[in-house]
Amino acid sequence: MKIRLFTALVWATLFVTNLASALDVNELRSKAEQGDAAAQYELALAYDAGSGVQKDLGQAANWCLKAAEQGHAAAQNCIGSMYQYGDGVPMDEAAAAAWYEKSAAQDYGEAYTNLGYLYDLGKGVSQDRARAVELYLKGAEKGSLNAMLNVGVSYWQGAGVAVDRVEAYKWLDLARFYSQRSENMQLKWRVRGALDELQKKMSKAEIREGKQRSKEWDASHRPR
Structure with a gap:
């Protein structure tokens, strides 16, 4: 029985569906354009959910990547998910693994889980199920339900x-x-x-x- 993980982008969207409606999207965009990593990530989630803006996975990936490149852990996990499934960017499992590694290095729980999944199946990395379990356990300790599963x-x-x-x-x-x-x-x-x-x-x-x-x-x- 093999379990397909939900990526961090999906999880995050569950909690921010109404984000853009609660904030002035123009103000959020202004902050993002000025280089605010948190605003860039929030704007990415808004585009992914179509909340306050027209749904646009390309724009979601663009802003998520900008935040990830600034070291935003959740954004690094988010762009990893987008590369893994080809959402708004070309599918690239090696790139997904690289971004998950960066996020996991910052102790981001879902990144451990998602990286473990890639090692479990040998996607973008050489298959190593012992390493996968190590990562799942780290994710579980951080409260990841997918990791526990x-x-x-x-x-x-x-x-x-x-x-x-x-x-x-x-x-x-x-x-x-x-x-x-x-x-x-x-x-x-x-x-x-x-x-x-x-x-x-x-x-x-x-x-x-x-x-x-x-x-x-x-x-x-x-x-x-």
């Missing part, structure tokens, strides 16, 4: 790590728990489906242990 699947399938159904259950259960408030129904279905399939192959004792590990991880990561 992919870590769980990796442990379940023994892809890059030894098969460990209990550890797989832990991460899938965490993904299920944290995705409850997400509006991404496709993610919820994938998590629920994976967890249901895994449970069929586990003993009651294994499930109890998986739930316990999940609770312990959640308790250790709650804000103090």
